[in-house]
Amino acid sequence: MTIVTALSAAMPRLPICIALFASAATATATAAAGNDDLSDRLAACAACHGKNGEGAQGSEYYPHLAGKPAGYLFEQLRGFRDGRRISTMMTWFVQFVDDTYLQEIAEHYSKELPRTRAADTGADMLTDERRAVAERLVQHGDPGRGLPACIECHGQALTGLEPGIPALLGLPADYVVAQFGAWRNGVRHGAPPDCMHDVANAIAVEDIRAVATWLSQQSNIDSARPAPAGSFVPPKACGSLPHKDAAP
Amino acid sequence: MIVRRLILWTTLVVLALVVVAACVLFARQGGFAPFRVPTGTGPPVANDATTLARGEYLVRLGDCAACHTTRGGVAFAGGHAFDTDYGTLYSSNLTPDREKGLGDWSADEFRHAMRYGVSRRGPLYPVFPYEHFARLTDADIDAIYAYLRALVPSANTPPANRLAFPANSRSALIVWRMLYYRPAAPMSATDRGQYLVEGIGHCAMCHSTRAAGDSVPSKGYLAGGILVGSGWYAPPLDADSLRRYSSSELADFLRTGTSPHGTVYGPMAEVVYSSLRALTAADAASMADYLKRIPPHAPPDMRLSARERFGGNSGDFGNNGAEIFKRACAECHGDNGEGKGGHYPALTNAVATRAPTPINAVRIVLYGAMPPTTPGNPRPYSMPPFAQQLSSAEIAAVVNYIRRNEPQASRVAASDVEAMAGIVLD
Numbered sequence: 240m241t242i243v244t245a246l247s248a249a250m251p252r253l254p255i256c257i258a259l260f261a262s263a264a265t266a267t268a269t270a271a272a273g274n275d276d277l278s279d280r281l282a283a284c285a286a287c288h289g290k291n292g293e294g295a296q297g298s299e300y301y302p303h304l305a306g307k308p309a310g311y312l313f314e315q316l317r318g319f320r321d322g323r324r325i326s327t328m329m330t331w332f333v334q335f336v337d338d339t340y341l342q343e344i345a346e347h348y349s350k351e352l353p354r355t356r357a358a359d360t361g362a363d364m365l366t367d368e369r370r371a372v373a374e375r376l377v378q379h380g381d382p383g384r385g386l387p388a389c390i391e392c393h394g395q396a397l398t399g400l401e402p403g404i405p406a407l408l409g410l411p412a413d414y415v416v417a418q419f420g421a422w423r424n425g426v427r428h429g430a431p432p433d434c435m436h437d438v439a440n441a442i443a444v445e446d447i448r449a450v451a452t453w454l455s456q457q458s459n460i461d462s463a464r465p466a467p468a469g470s471f472v473p474p475k476a477c478g479s480l481p482h483k484d485a486a487p
Numbered sequence: 488m489i490v491r492r493l494i495l496w497t498t499l500v501v502l503a504l505v506v507v508a509a510c511v512l513f514a515r516q517g518g519f520a521p522f523r524v525p526t527g528t529g530p531p532v533a534n535d536a537t538t539l540a541r542g543e544y545l546v547r548l549g550d551c552a553a554c555h556t557t558r559g560g561v562a563f564a565g566g567h568a569f570d571t572d573y574g575t576l577y578s579s580n581l582t583p584d585r586e587k588g589l590g591d592w593s594a595d596e597f598r599h600a601m602r603y604g605v606s607r608r609g610p611l612y613p614v615f616p617y618e619h620f621a622r623l624t625d626a627d628i629d630a631i632y633a634y635l636r637a638l639v640p641s642a643n644t645p646p647a648n649r650l651a652f653p654a655n656s657r658s659a660l661i662v663w664r665m666l667y668y669r670p671a672a673p674m675s676a677t678d679r680g681q682y683l684v685e686g687i688g689h690c691a692m693c694h695s696t697r698a699a700g701d702s703v704p705s706k707g708y709l710a711g712g713i714l715v716g717s718g719w720y721a722p723p724l725d726a727d728s729l730r731r732y733s734s735s736e737l738a739d740f741l742r743t744g745t746s747p748h749g750t751v752y753g754p755m756a757e758v759v760y761s762s763l764r765a766l767t768a769a770d771a772a773s774m775a776d777y778l779k780r781i782p783p784h785a786p787p788d789m790r791l792s793a794r795e796r797f798g799g800n801s802g803d804f805g806n807n808g809a810e811i812f813k814r815a816c817a818e819c820h821g822d823n824g825e826g827k828g829g830h831y832p833a834l835t836n837a838v839a840t841r842a843p844t845p846i847n848a849v850r851i852v853l854y855g856a857m858p859p860t861t862p863g864n865p866r867p868y869s870m871p872p873f874a875q876q877l878s879s880a881e882i883a884a885v886v887n888y889i890r891r892n893e894p895q896a897s898r899v900a901a902s903d904v905e906a907m908a909g910i911v912l913d
Binding site for chain 1: 558
């Protein structure tokens with residue numbers, strides 16, 4: 240390639256080059272620590288989860304990764320590798336990846352801004368009656384069934400809790416429904432005690448779709464981060480995370 | 488009267504010939520010796536730190552854990568399923584549990600099983616690469632035994648094999664051995680590279696084409712072939728096919744999984760991740776040196792199951808491959824598939840491009856790839872999947888474009904892409 244053609248090929252990318260140059264100063268410190276931007280390496284992830292883990296436009300299934308707690312993302316990646324969570328495609332990608340790189344990938348996505356818009360604007364409308372059911376379960380749970388409210392663990396704003404509880408905003412409804420099915424059927428496991436297994440078994444099957452649809456219609460316009468670790472204590476025992484029973 | 492006598496004599500002669508042939512074949516598979524499994528406790532083997540370290544290293548190079556562990560299961564506790572044309576086999580428990588594992592085995596019995604493929608359970612199925620392990624020195628087999636003895640016992644019970652007749656009968660294995668098994672003598676370890684490749688490394692289990700009864704004949708030895716059932720093609724290992732690697736590049740490739748000429752994927756990614764990344768620099772150099780000295784074999788006919796067949800001369804091959812390549816591939820792999828920046832492999836001479844079958848190319852385009860993490864490549868670059876973005880016709884078109892210099896008969900049609908779809912994980 241001659242210099243002229245090389246230059247002309249580079250021309251359309253000039254604005255990107257300038258932007259890169261502008262951020263180069265801040266990037267140098269992290270790059271020196273071997274922490275350069277991972278997104279070039281993670282093209283495989285971007286195909287379904289978006290370039291910055293924001294979720295794919297128009298996706299009906301793939302969850303966003305951006306801004307979820309690193310501890311949560313790391314546990315999911317290890318789960319796919321070690322068989323605690325089943326997704327053929329995810330296992331295919333992570334099966335020969337060690338903890339060190341999985342941790343780095345988890346931290347990479349946890350630092351991205353959380354997705355800001357509702358995932359599923361195309362999902363079925365909720366009737367007033369189903370909407371009321373969903374809102375009641377999200378806000379208050381169903382003590383009669385031993386079902387805690389979503390907000391008790393995932394936070395008042397449903398933006399999650401560091402280090403291990405994910406946000407529930409802007410997840411595709413089909414994805415949420417599929418996770419409830421997976422917890423019920425034993426193909427998705429959390430570290431014991433598996434709190435979501437209990438929750439999925441406590442909720443009435445006919446209410447899962449209503450809650451999932453309602454959640455998918457919520458957005459996070461302020462890109463709010465998960466609540467800081469220890470800022471509240473969830474009521475249910477859940478893996479290695481702090482919870483009320485274990486609190487002094 | 489004469490006719491009856493003739494029939495009688497013919498029958499007797501034929502019977503005698505059959506018996507003689509059976510005796511010859513039985514003798515050629517080693518006679519009774521393979522079936523004389525040592526009993527009793529036998530003499531103890533050394534289990535000092537040096538021996539255990541040597542055993543651990545050999546167990547890594549033999550990749551015992553890959554077959555004798557389930558996903559997320561206890562290492563070496565068995566139960567990994569192998570789907571074969573004959574049914575499903577499950578690997579055994581190698582931990583020293585007295586009931587479920589090898590806790591009761593003497594060093595002599597272990598050595599016998601590694602050498603002859605026969606244990607107290609009878610003849611072992613040839614998915615266990617005993618024809619390769621037979622070539623190890625006694626000292627190496629004993630070190631492996633010592634290491635396995637030192638594991639924490641697990642009472643995991645692998646499921647019973649589910650095999651169709653006649654493979655479900657261990658006696659059928661005696662017939663198989665008469666036809667296809669010939670005892671191999673232990674090798675001297677003077678050519679360290681050959682010793683590792685043909686012995687503990689058992690490279691030929693994947694890099695050869697199998698003939699009748701899934702045996703590995705000398706004709707197809709290391710000549711490359713389809714890994715039946717898993718949907719991948721393993722390239723030949725010889726001076727010709729490895730010409731593009733210098734010896735040091737090949738040695739690095741074995742340990743890191745990546746090179747200027749390509750990156751490991753599919754089953755080889757697992758081999759590098761769970762085995763070869765532990766190779767010492769000296770052993771990697773010996774293996775590379777030996778592999779590059781292997782004289783090329785004529786490629787044998789490929790055995791293709793339904794999902795591995797491809798179109799050849801009929802079907803929809805697509806004619807917009809160049810345009811799809813420009814849109815989907817060129818940004819990383821370069822406008823002419825020349826590769827970019829060391830992280831994006833060249834496609835020009837890649838195995839997936841030059842293989843006699845398009846199956847690897849199809850599967851990488853469909854499902855993408857993440858190379859294994861290794862000390863030499865701790866943060867691999869990944870290849871995105873295109874199954875969601877491109878139709879089967881588009882995938883066929885772009886694969887045929889990348890492989891446009893290969894024989895017309897190896898073109899892939901849209902319908903073949905659909906037949907090849909599906910990820911086989913274990």
